[in-house]
Amino acid sequence: MNFTQMIIPLNITKTISDWIYSIMPETAASYTIMVIIAVAYLALFAVAGLYLVLLERKVAAWFQLRIGPNRVGPWGLLQTMADALKLVSKELTSTIKIDKFLYNLAPYFVIVSALMAMAVFPFSEQFQAFDINIGVFFLIAISSIGVIGILLAGWSSNNKYALIGAMRSGLQTISYELSVGLSILTMVLLTGTLQLSEIIEAQRTGGWLILQGHVPSIIAFMIFMVAGTAETNRAPFDLVEAESELGAGFHTEYSGMKFAYFFLAEFINMFIISSIAVVLFFGGWLSPFGITENIAWFPQVFWFIIKVLGLIFLMMWFRWTFPRLRVDQLLTLEWKYLLPLNLMNIVLMAIVIWLNWTI
Amino acid sequence: MSYFSDIYKGIKTLLTGMSVTGGYFIRARKGAITQQYPDNRETLKMFDRFRGEVVMPHNADNRHYCTGCQSCEIACPNGSIEIIWDRAVDPETGKKKKKIDKHIYHLSMCTMCGLCIEACPTDAIVWAPNFENSVYDRSKLTKILNQPGSSVLDGIED
Structure with a gap:
């Protein structure tokens, strides 16, 4: 391990873990550390999700020549915090004929599956909660669990709009899951590993994967961004929510904090899709051209966050530019365009690697 | 081969749309049309055909x-x-x-x-x-x- 690159806060976590191990038996200490990491991640990404909501509102305002939230706190920075506080303190209303158990379970399904995916991301060389050797596989598996929560929400609400929204979500996720998986597989062909930290390691010498794999990589990136936007149920693929058609889609009957869970999960999912793209295409926490590689104190997290924010901005740009697709257009795009292109692309990538045409 | 030309046309038109909104995004700081009403009460001028x-x-x-x-x-x-x-x-x-x-x-x-x-x-x-x-x-x-x-x-x- 290269200790010169270890950044200061992680020394603090090391001290804390040493301290916990010194006061407890080993098993109890490892469980305590797991709980502490889970709570830290929960708090971190709840706040990050709130600030993504604020970013979305600001970006939306600028796209529409407005100013955006600017009253609560300086430049409106506390706006979403205030909103969350309000939602926490609100009464949880529900209709009479709901399926109580599933209705209450659904938001947790959605938010937990979103937060679970965060565990495997390497935010910097040291800052990774759970480095498993099937990281990419884990991500694909987890990111499609969220749709069960959406289906449960729509079904248990006993509301026709909620059910329509949930069913649309089901067909959309099942369709676009293929494209996400195949475009990730295209990149896995190039790296030869599923472990996220090793995927980044492979980019340290040969340049980012989007450059290493040139043409097939760029096609895979474009397909991944389109399919990823569809996976997160964001405009132009927001048939699931479709305010103008379905009220609020699957979360029509939810209020207060349960609604906020769905809302937060959408933004955390956006973060996840962008993070996968950053790891697979843009070198994760590696700095461009290695400009900060020899500066020991420079936080590698900075580059990761900058790249993720760039891709999130791209997804917001999609949202505020394109109109919503119809259901048949959605399926045409996936089954007649993205999927065949993806299959061709994976063959192209295989040929590129076979003939050693990678850069 | 209209399949590939369709894809090309699709991507081209999407990029055209994105360039339009991107232009708005860049100019938003100067051209924001929001009136910060209670703050700019002194300087607020309603437009000519406003029916008050x-x-x-x-x-x-x-x-x-x-x-x-x-x-x-x-x-x-x-x-x-x-x-x-x-x-x-x-x-x-x-x-x-x-x-x-x-x-x-x-x-x-x-x-x-x-x-x-x-x-x-x-x-x-x-x-x-x-x-x-x-x-x-x-x-x-x-x-x-x-x-x-x-x-x-x-x-x-x-």
Whole structure:
């Protein structure tokens, strides 16, 4: 391990873990550390999700020549915090004929599956909660669990709009899951590993994967961004929510904090899709051209966050530019365009690697 | 091979759309159209065709253009305008002549349709840009448009 690159806060976590191990038996200490990491991640990404909501509102305002939230706190920075506080303190209303158990379970399904995916991301060389050797596989598996929560929400609400929204979500996720998986597989062909930290390691010498794999990589990136936007149920693929058609889609009957869970999960999912793209295409926490590689104190997290924010901005740009697709257009795009292109692309990538045409 | 040309066309048109919105995004800081209303109360200027309330402009000598023809009262679809008028002897010609006593305007009933202003033959009433019309007592919304002691400008009805 290269200790010169270890950044200061992680020394603090090391001290804390040493301290916990010194006061407890080993098993109890490892469980305590797991709980502490889970709570830290929960708090971190709840706040990050709130600030993504604020970013979305600001970006939306600028796209529409407005100013955006600017009253609560300086430049409106506390706006979403205030909103969350309000939602926490609100009464949880529900209709009479709901399926109580599933209705209450659904938001947790959605938010937990979103937060679970965060565990495997390497935010910097040291800052990774759970480095498993099937990281990419884990991500694909987890990111499609969220749709069960959406289906449960729509079904248990006993509301026709909620059910329509949930069913649309089901067909959309099942369709676009293929494209996400195949475009990730295209990149896995190039790296030869599923472990996220090793995927980044492979980019340290040969340049980012989007450059290493040139043409097939760029096609895979474009397909991944389109399919990823569809996976997160964001405009132009927001048939699931479709305010103008379905009220609020699957979360029509939810209020207060349960609604906020769905809302937060959408933004955390956006973060996840962008993070996968950053790891697979843009070198994760590696700095461009290695400009900060020899500066020991420079936080590698900075580059990761900058790249993720760039891709999130791209997804917001999609949202505020394109109109919503119809259901048949959605399926045409996936089954007649993205999927065949993806299959061709994976063959192209295989040929590129076979003939050693990678850069 | 329309399949691939379709894809090319699709991507091209999507990028065109994104360049348009991207341009807006970049220029948003300068061109924001939001009015920060209570803060810019002094400088806020409503646009020319804004329909705030009906007023009757008077000149420096407290003269207006209203001849009391009642066209506005007839044009008004819901009776927001009432004109109390009288006849008085014109000192120059010695003839009896119609003149307004009170031009009463019920702002609380007005739908801002503008038919009275279209109907007015002498442009005696116009739109004013004032929109801060909230009051604690609804009787304050019944306004008398002609100022006390005012009279019609000479030569308007000829």
